[in-house]
Amino acid sequence: MAATCSHTPQCPTAASPDHEAAHTVSGHPEQGWSLLCNGVLLFEDTGELLPDGRVIAPRRLAAV
Template structure:
């Protein structure tokens, strides 16, 4: 799908979320990447083959003991 140079990572690559956004819908909370991946604001993903990647956002830095 990608016509960028250098080409974006494929949906099977570990760095697939780095692909270029081709359609953004922030009001609905999702964006379509040029590799066919749909990424959601909660960090979940839907891959072109139908696989689901669960949200994986960080809960923040752990508190340090004083």
């Protein structure tokens, strides 16, 4: 999937460490996910699916 960012300045790419800072182009909170303009699918459990198919596991806090 190609990046769809047309913002000025451009949003971080999917490969950037701050890729979660990109603008949301399609939000579906009822389904638990959002599509960012850099092609990243961001899930409400903090998991991510990158445009190249890589998965970033949810970041969970340690139980205290």
